[in-house]
Amino acid sequence: MEKNETVVRHDPFEIERREWKRRQTKERLKQLLTIASPIFLLLLWESLSRTGMIDIRFFPPPSAIVGTFFEMIANGEMAKHIGVSMYRIFGGFFLGVIPGVIIGLLMGLYTPIRHFVSPIIMALMPIPTLALLPIIIILFGIGDLSKVVTIAGSVFFPVVINTAAGVLNIDKNYLDVAKNYGAGKQDFFLKIALPGALPVMLEGIQMGQAIALLTIVAAEMMGATSGIGYLIWISYKAFLLKKMYVGLILISFFGYLFSILLRGIQKKLLPWR
Known part of the structure; x- marks a missing residue:
């Protein structure tokens, strides 16, 4: 069992596959953050307008x-x-x-x-x-x-x-x-x-x-x-x-x-x- 795990650990194709998955995960996280920031700002603006914390005459929702x-x-x-x-x-x-x-x-x-x-x-x-x-x-x-x-x-x-x-x-x-x-x-x-x-x-x-x-x-x-x-x-x-x-x-x-x-x-x- 330990021998098989060692082979997998040192298999160049397996290492490359894991590295590719890691890069894909990081890329998805970057895309998620890029989309999340404007959505968060819009939701914050909407909630502040609806609750009257900012003047809707100047900042409509x-x-x-x-x-x-x-x-x-x-x-x-x-x-x-x-x-x-x-x-x-x-x-x-x-x-x-x-x-x-x-x-x-x-x-x-x-x-x-x-x-x-x-x-x-x-x-x-x-x-x-x-x-x-x-x-x-x-x-x-x-x-x-x-x-x-x-x-x-x-x-x-x-x-x-x-x-x-x-x-x-x-x-x-x-x-x-x-x-x-x-x-x-x-x-x-x-x-x-x-x-x-x-x-x-x-x-x-x-x-x-x-x-x-x-x-x-x-x-x-x-x-x-x-x-x-x-x-x-x-x-x-x-x-x-x-x-x-x-x-x-x-x-x-x-x-x-x-x-x-x-x-x-x-x-x-x-x-x-």
Whole structure:
């Protein structure tokens, strides 16, 4: 009996199976905790509202907010606000990311371009994009284009800086080997600079999507007639706080969703990380 137990104890397949089960248990526990924390917060909020420990005029119970959410879906108001905001967010996000990646790669690869562009970026980056919104509205009008440009300006800076930093962190040996083998400019871009900068660049893009959501709320509070930011602002002014909370929860939900999607893309592109 002791001999059999010793064999099982030292069996590599059995050890691997037990280790896999241990990892699975830890993963399930992490998932459970991730789900439990928001549920606990909502239950606490609901109980405090129902018992009158917090003022329901300012903090309506989550169940009432959910009811308002479904009412807005039924009358079509929700689809209008979400559709407009998503159009502006995605338009501004890609308009900021694409030039940010290209300019960041050029800055990382070519010193003259880096020295020429860096002062401009360092001078403009501290200025909040929303502070430039009046100028943007003058140039592009009060329609969707001004909101898209505002978001693009906010997204551009973290992407370009992280992309340039990612290229500069590439081991110089890779660049030297590429030069020795006669790599062209396209090879430098697509086979060395882009893959090498990808880990840091994706962190900049992750930051950019969070900034895009922050910017759209503020941008839609000024000179807009639809969108999630407009919904939050007009509901606050009319003291329709249930609708205001619906808008806030939507922004939180989309931020979490986009973060998960980008992390999934990062795992696909960077499996070694």
